[in-house]
Amino acid sequence: MDNYSLDDIFIRDFDRKTQEIAVETEDLRVFYGDNEAIHGVSLPFERYKITSLIGASGSGKSTFLRSINRMNDNIDGTRVTGKIMYRDVDINSDNVDIYEMRKHIGMVFQRPNPFAKSIYDNITFAPKRFGEHDKQKLDEMVETSLKQAALWDQVKDDLHQSGLSLSGGQAQRLCIARAIAMQPDILLLDEPASALDPISTSTVEETLMTLKDQYTIIIVTHNMQQAARISDYTAFFYSGKALEYDETRKIFTRPKIKATEDYVSGHFG
Amino acid sequence: MNPKQADKLATGVLYTVAGIIIVILASLLGFILFQGLPHVSWHFLTSPASTFEAGGGIGIQLFNSFYLLLLAMVISVPIAIGAGIYLAEYAKKNWITDLIRTSIEILSSLPSVVVGLFGFLVFVLQFKMGFSILSGALALTVFNLPLLTRNVEDSLRQIHFTQREAGLALGLSRWETVVHVVIPEALPGIITGMILGAGRVFGEAAALIYTAGQSAPALDFTNWNPLNIASPLNIFRPAETLAVHIWKINSEGIQPDAAAVSAGASAVLILAVLLFNLVARYAGNRLYKKMTAS
Numbered sequence: 001m002d003n004y005s006l007d008d009i010f011i012r013d014f015d016r017k018t019q020e021i022a023v024e025t026e027d028l029r030v031f032y033g034d035n036e037a038i039h040g041v042s043l044p045f046e047r048y049k050i051t052s053l054i055g056a057s058g059s060g061k062s063t064f065l066r067s068i069n070r071m072n073d074n075i076d077g078t079r080v081t082g083k084i085m086y087r088d089v090d091i092n093s094d095n096v097d098i099y100e101m102r103k104h105i106g107m108v109f110q111r112p113n114p115f116a117k118s119i120y121d122n123i124t125f126a127p128k129r130f131g132e133h134d135k136q137k138l139d140e141m142v143e144t145s146l147k148q149a150a151l152w153d154q155v156k157d158d159l160h161q162s163g164l165s166l167s168g169g170q171a172q173r174l175c176i177a178r179a180i181a182m183q184p185d186i187l188l189l190d191e192p193a194s195a196l197d198p199i200s201t202s203t204v205e206e207t208l209m210t211l212k213d214q215y216t217i218i219i220v221t222h223n224m225q226q227a228a229r230i231s232d233y234t235a236f237f238y239s240g241k242a243l244e245y246d247e248t249r250k251i252f253t254r255p256k257i258k259a260t261e262d263y264v265s266g267h268f269g
Numbered sequence: 270m271n272p273k274q275a276d277k278l279a280t281g282v283l284y285t286v287a288g289i290i291i292v293i294l295a296s297l298l299g300f301i302l303f304q305g306l307p308h309v310s311w312h313f314l315t316s317p318a319s320t321f322e323a324g325g326g327i328g329i330q331l332f333n334s335f336y337l338l339l340l341a342m343v344i345s346v347p348i349a350i351g352a353g354i355y356l357a358e359y360a361k362k363n364w365i366t367d368l369i370r371t372s373i374e375i376l377s378s379l380p381s382v383v384v385g386l387f388g389f390l391v392f393v394l395q396f397k398m399g400f401s402i403l404s405g406a407l408a409l410t411v412f413n414l415p416l417l418t419r420n421v422e423d424s425l426r427q428i429h430f431t432q433r434e435a436g437l438a439l440g441l442s443r444w445e446t447v448v449h450v451v452i453p454e455a456l457p458g459i460i461t462g463m464i465l466g467a468g469r470v471f472g473e474a475a476a477l478i479y480t481a482g483q484s485a486p487a488l489d490f491t492n493w494n495p496l497n498i499a500s501p502l503n504i505f506r507p508a509e510t511l512a513v514h515i516w517k518i519n520s521e522g523i524q525p526d527a528a529a530v531s532a533g534a535s536a537v538l539i540l541a542v543l544l545f546n547l548v549a550r551y552a553g554n555r556l557y558k559k560m561t562a563s
Contacts, residue, residue, distance in 0.1 A: 074437060076361055099440045107438040113431035116454045116560060126439035129449070175435070182439060 004238060004259035006039070011245045012233075014044050022047040022186055022216035023068060023105070028082035028092075030063050030072060037063050039240045040082065045186075045233075050208060050217040052227035052248065055237030056268065061220045062110075064237065065188050068218070069105040070098050086186075103130070106184035110191040112171035114163030114178070119146075119155050122163040122174055123181045141181050149177035150207045169200020176207060180215065187211065189219040193226065205230050224264055228252050236260045298539065305536025308529045314537070317487055318514065323526040327534050329485040332501060333508040334541075337402055337481060338471050340504065341409035345417055346463060348410075353421025353459075358447050377415035382475040384412045389479035400507040405481025412476045413466050420462030424455040457557040464549035468542045474512035482507030483517055511538050 014021060021044045030038040038060045045051050053061040063072065070092070072078045084092040091101050115122050123145055124138045132138060142159065146152040151173040155161070163174055172192055179187060189208070193201040201223075208217060208230055221227050227234050228248060235245040236259070244251065244260040255261040262268045270278070312326060319325030360366040388408030398404045428451050436446030452459075485508060488501045495502040509517070511534055518524070518531045 069438065071434060071438065074434075074443075099442055101440075102438060103440040107434075109431055109434060109438070111431050113429070113435045115432065115435065115450055125449070126436075126441060129441060129445060178435075178439070 004243070004257075004262075006239060006241050006243070008257055008259070009241070009243055010256045011043065011242065012247070014046060020047040021045065022086075023218075024085045025064075025068070026083040026085065028064065028067060028080065028084065030060075030067055031079040031081070032075075033077045037240050038067070041242045042082075043235055043242055043245055045216060045218055047216050048212055048214075049232040050212050050219060050230055051233040051235065052231035053218065053220045053235050053237060054222075054224060054227050054263070056263070057222075059237040060240040061235075061237040062190050063240075064242075065190055065218060065220050066107075067092075068186075068188055069102050069107055071107065073098065103182050104184050105186045105188060106179035106182055107188040107190070108172070108175050108179050108192050110194055112168055112175050112195065114166065114171050114174050116162065116164055118160045119163050119166075119174060120159040123178050126178070126182060145177040145181040146174075148180055148207070148211060149173040150203060150210075151177055167200070169196045169203060172196060172200070172204060173207060176204070176211075180211065184215065186216045186218065189217065191220050191222060194222060201226070224252075236263060238263075298543075301532070301535050301539050305532040305534070305539075308533030309536055313533055318485060318530075319524060321523065323524060325524060325526075325530060327511060327514060327530070327537065329488055330509055330511045330514040330534070331537065332488070333402070333481070333485060334471055334510040334512070336501065337405050337409065337477070337508060337510055338467055340402060340406035341413060341470055342463070342467060344406055345410040345414045349414055349417035349421050350459070352414075352418045353425060354447060354452075356418070356422045357425035358443070358451070373415045373418055376411070377419060379412075380475075381412055381473055384408055385476040385479045387411065388476065393480055399505070400480065400482030400484075402481055402504045402506060402508045405477050405508060405510075406504070408476045408480040409470050409473065412473065413470050416469075417462065417466050420466070421455075421459055424458030424462065425451055427458065428454050453560050456560060457553040460556055461549045461553040464545050464552065468545035468549075471545065472512050472538060472542050474510070474516045477510055477513050478516070481510060481513070483509050483513055485509040485514070511541075 024042075024044040026042050027040045028038060028042070029036055029040050041064055053065060055061045066072050067080050068084060070080070072080055080092060082092065083090045086101070086105070089096065115125060117125060120142055123142045127138065127141060132141075143152060143156075146155065151170060154170060155166070163171065166174060172195075176192070193204050196204065205226060208219070211217060219231065231248045233245065234248040234251040235242045236251065236255075236257070237243070238259050244255060244257045246256070251260060252264050255264060259268075314326065314331060315328040316326030317329050318327060356366070356369065360369070385408060388404055388411065392398045392404040392407050393400060432450055432454065433446050436450045437443065441449070486506060487499065489499040490501055492500040493502055494500050495504070497503060498506055515531055515534045515538065518527050518534070522531070524530060
């Protein structure tokens, strides 16, 4: 597993005139204490596309993803250096209002984590905190986001039941609805389907496919079929570096790097 | 012995141990209530204690117990919640935090009589508060605060960190996440801990003997001026509580019906503590249902 070179790297180029970049990292490094976990990753993410981050456990893909909306800031002893360019602003600088930034870059986590509130309140809770009190608008918001997350039909008759009473797949779609109710630009998903059964997984995948019309989606996944099915671009992470980044089709059929080839063909390690 | 037999034996032993505990508890409760309840009457619950003749009640002591409890909780609950939030949500893992935690643990294991003597030296003598409800309430705070803080911290910690991440990822600040996501979910546990703490405080005697005092001056229940010495609301008057009263009657009571008064007061005390426990359970369940399925 250690015998792949970290210098052997292929990162695809984007034609910046025709392809709009939603967010881009430049030499992003993450430190846990003195230990560098991510070794300078520079990846652009195209707007309205789904990009998968794949790689073995411990390859740093989740750590990288969580840096993009600075969720790693909450962990003691973690330091992130490098730039994260979003709308021409480096959001990894100290003078950025991270709470405001997170309204634009939403996140869905590995474990479904609905609040112990009703479905309705799960979705309207944050918008209300940010000053939206118009009942009609809130109602619309609930309906739209639940429809987008493909959950509306199953819960519309009882929006006041607890979010905790939903099944795993439904709860995860509620979390997606909650994230998109904020109307973010970018949606980060950290293995959103890893705790779900195959049927729920495919529902979540369908949901994501329809969402990419309006959102830029970056998704960490362990499931290579999933990456192949839903994403436009794929980045392969290995030992804290992005070794290869290309169109998903190419990654899975003609990878340029040996490590990628071994990983996607199951001969890894 | 095969696994099945071993399992049966173990189950049997565990049932026996559990049974012994239940029998002890039940017989204790039964004995105290059986002895005490016949003496409990409306007159007993409302009239003042008498020092020399029979027929005294526990009215003032009962009121003092509740009033002292209320004051102690008013002082300690906000501090406990603040400290608990700090320890669970904000404190970094370093030696200062460790020191605070160790101090809290040591404080919570102090014998209550030591807390009482501390209160006597500091509040009664040093701060010249005398034997008063205020001294008692402060001593009870010292006695109760560590456990309450610990309870708040534990209740908050039980809420999974993914709940906090959910709030933060929506752009809420840490404080908003704590106040609007974490605390509502932890509330049932916090409330239960508060009420159980209240039960402990209600039955506490040793910490109060030297702080709230052992005398219960007559109160005028029509006088609600908190500065008047006869007013029940006055916090500078000495106030013997029910638990202290029981201790005192048994150690130096000279009333002809001392045993009966003591038994009756014990029954009332135990019923009150039992009531606290039941209320804690009920309120905790109700709140949990309300918070999670509202």
